[in-house]
Amino acid sequence: MKKIFKYAIPAMLGFSCFASQAAWDDDKGCMSCHEGIEQFSDVDMMADLTCVDCHNGNGKATDQKKAHTNMWANPTDLRVVDETCGSCHADEVEKAKTSIHATMSGMISGTRYNFGSQTRDSIYATYDVKALKTGREGTVASLKQLPSYHPNKPESDTNSPGDDYLRNQCLRCHLWSDGHQRDGDYRASGCAACHVEYSNAATYEGGDKAIDKTQKDRPRKHKMTTKVSVDQCQHCHNRGGRTGVSYKGMMESDGYGTPYTETGGKQGKLHGKHYNFLEADLHFDAGMSCIDCHTKDEMHGDGYLYTKKHLAVEIRCESCHGSTKSDATLKTARDNPLNNVKREGTKVILTTKNDGKQLEVPQLFANPNLSKEGQVAMVKIAGHMEKLECSTCHAAWAPQCYGCHATQNVGKPNGDWLDGSSIDESAKGKKSNLNKKAYSWSESRSYVRWEMPALGINSRGKVSTFVPGCQVFLTQVDGEKALVNNKTYTTKDGTSGLSHNPIQPHTMSKRSRTCEECHTNPKVLGLGSGVYDIERNFPEGQAPAFELERFVDEDGKQLQSTSHEGARPFNKQEMDNIRRVGSCLACHGSDEINANGKAPDDITHMKVIQRMVEKAN
Known part of the structure; x- marks a missing residue:
């Protein structure tokens, strides 16, 4: 292929040509078929790259089959990126492989902790990886690949159903894989996961005449961007803490899809869910994208292996x-x-x-x-x-998904997000190429809420919003045969495997939560609302000993786990102090408590009240 052809073959990121092939033109080369395709980058030097510089393949072939032989569909995939993007950006590529986006170490350790198969420490990642830098608090020197689960072997620390849950479900969002194949989740792997934009519908909107504009799993255009949109981040950040959808004010409903559209049908789904629209984060309303706050080191990685997402965040x-x-x-x-x-x-x-x-x-x-x-x-x-x-005060709401009811069918093998095979090395992370080395899972929940989220102490020692973590109820079947029903786990430190974790909900509002909401509401203290009847919602003998919103008791005893080291519910003294202020609010109001001072003890306070009553009489 002549050097003047500055375009990359649109098989990148999953593109494929129509069955019919245009007549070959030596002067046009790949453009014989792909006339109108966008130049991938306007950056100096990158603009001079030929098709084969990025995609490999055979630039001298004169038919499609031969031209595409040994071609990389996605040159930015982490399996081949050292030979492509890494040629110029070796430092960035090496750091990306150590990033939390690539390792998923926090999600893995949190899930395994709640399944009772490890401590809070990070041990595993998506693949074996060594840190480029060591010595920083909250980091480790290396991580091993997550084990596989074998249902014919006894459950153990290295043979946990939680590992299979991760491999078949949760680990769809790491940089080594393409996205889940449904509206809102489509994306590429590697560098292109962020830097090549996909619409929620994932159809091609560019000018290449050989590309079917109705076929799914296509980027908007054959174009790299550094202007990463909120929607692009949302392709992954819609599960777990749900910060991507929360930022835009989106809270999943229970699947009804109403109000109806103008044609009388249900609203469309994103990420497999229907959404209610709540108050968006004020930064989103102001026009800010995720990249306006979050730094290159946070997203690309800085060479350290962080054990949790919040430890990698520096803003x-x-x-x-x-x-x-x-x-x-x-x-x-x-x-x-x-x-x-x-x-x-x-x-x-x-x-x-x-x-x-x-x-x-x-x-x-x-x-x-x-x-x-x-x-x-x-x-x-x-x-x-x-x-x-x-x-803590300025998050207007937080997503609260209570009860993670997960069913594993060990009689039905299914795709493993960490195990794929393909002639094209860059396509091993595509869902269609995953080996069926894991098992099928289905998920549901008890209920969802967004209002009055609870509070507790985070790993920085500060009061923070808390939301349900992975509140695991495992049901295991073999086809129609039930093996395990609504099993809950106990963590290595003896706490329930049902969890609550601190979070920055990304729902910031200029208007803060009221003093009364935090100082007088039992749910906010982690004591639960007392409304959800845990006994009646589970078969006899299978209900946990506390309602799902309740992660601490009145004496300050922790009932549910937290996977963040150092994070915990309020203790009894802290709850008493908080509620004492709540009692004062009834008479003084928030503005009067500080202005008029406060009694140093209950005896003095009673004397003050007695004098007030005497004067009133």
Whole structure:
């Protein structure tokens, strides 16, 4: 192929040609068929790449079959990327393989912990991997590939149904794999997972005349982008913590698909679910994308093997907004400068990376425009700023999926997201090429909520929003034969395998939660609402000893696990302190508690009340 052909074959990312082949033209080469295809990149040097530079194949062939022999459908797949993107970006490629996006170490360790097969420590990843850097807290030197499950062997720490659950279901969202084949989940593997955009419908919208524009599993265009959209991140971030869909104000319903469309039919599905639309995160409404906050090191990896997602995150609210005691640093928690945020006089300006929109970032330090409520919560009661995450008050809601009812059919082999085979090395992570080395799973839940999420202490020692983690109820069948029914596990440290975990819900609102909601509501304290009747919702003898919202008792005893080291529910003293303020609110209101001081003990308080009653009489 002549060097002037600066285009890559559209078989990239799963493209395939129509059965009919155009007449070969030596001057056009691959463009004999693929006339109109987009130049993959406008970046200097990349714009000069030929089809075979990226896709391999045979550039001298004069028919389609020979031209596509030994071709890589996706040159950015991590199995071949060292020979493609890695030729120029070796450092980025090596770091990407150690990133939490590639290893999924946090999801793996959390799931296995709740299945009772390991401690909180990270042991396993998608594939064997060694760190490029070591020594940072919350990281490890190496991780091994997750074991496979064999139902004919005894269940053990290295033979857990949880491993099969991960391999068949949860691990669809790592960089070594393509996405799940359904609307909202389609994407490519490797670098293209982020940098080649897919619509939710996953159909081609470009100019290549050889590509069927009705066929699914196609990128919008044969084009690389650094302007990664929220929708692109959402192709993966719609399960687990659900931060991708929550950011846009989307909360899954129970599948009804109503209100109906104008034709009387059900609304379309994304990620296999129907959605309600709630209040979106204020940053989304302002026009910000995920990449405006999250850094290159967080997403690409920095060479360390982090054990949990939250440990890899280096951005903080204070980086841009400052605090009531200090200016915004304009740096991450690891002292890395934010390249799209700068100070202009007394203002802090953020420039969005996708469209260049300039936004003034509200500042907390010496801000005379704080609302009355803000003055009370952040200035008069200074302990809030020291003891609480910002999202604790400002997350308007959080997704709460109670009861993860998972059924494994050991009589029905199914695809394994970590085991694929294909003549094309770059296509081993495609769902259609997965080997049936795992078993079929189906999932359901008890119920979903979004309002009044609970609180607890996160691994940073701060009060944080808590949501249900993986509340595993395992049912195992062999065809029609039931083997296990609604089994729950006990963790290695003796806690229930049902879990609640801290989260930054990505549902930030200028309006905060009320003082009364946090200081007087038992559900917010982790004590549950008392409404869900756990006994009547399970067969006799199979119900857990507590309702699904309840992860601590009134004495501060932890009832459900948390997979984050150091995270926990409130203890009894903390709950008593919180509720004491709630009692004061009934008479004083949030504005009066700090203004009028507080009695140092109950005896003094009773004397004050007695004097007030005497004066009133």
